[in-house]
Amino acid sequence: MAGLKEIREALALHGRLASPQISQLLDLPQPRVEALLAHLEHMGQAVRVAPDTDDGCLSGSCRRCTERSGCQPEQWALASAPSVSSASDVKR
Numbered sequence: 001m002a003g004l005k006e007i008r009e010a011l012a013l014h015g016r017l018a019s020p021q022i023s024q025l026l027d028l029p030q031p032r033v034e035a036l037l038a039h040l041e042h043m044g045q046a047v048r049v050a051p052d053t054d055d056g057c058l059s060g061s062c063r064r065c066t067e068r069s070g071c072q073p074e075q076w077a078l079a080s081a082p083s084v085s086s087a088s089d090v091k092r
Helices: 004-014 019-026 030-042
Strands: 046-049 075-078
Touching (some): 004 019, 004 030, 004 046, 019 030, 030 046
């Protein structure tokens, strides 16, 4: 059965994933995926990432959207992944 290593590899390969996507990719039960993600987060190896409003949001108004909590699931990324920080966070 897949574990922490396989979830880290999936995040490294895909960048950002929601837990249902990881569950489907690795053929793992959703509660196990969520527990493993929580463990990776506790170890500082994975972070919760807010979904991009440009990806998949038809209205572009996610802050005012009544479906905000259901239309875009929480996503995860590796803590060291470059997509976690924005370019404006880098000081020159």
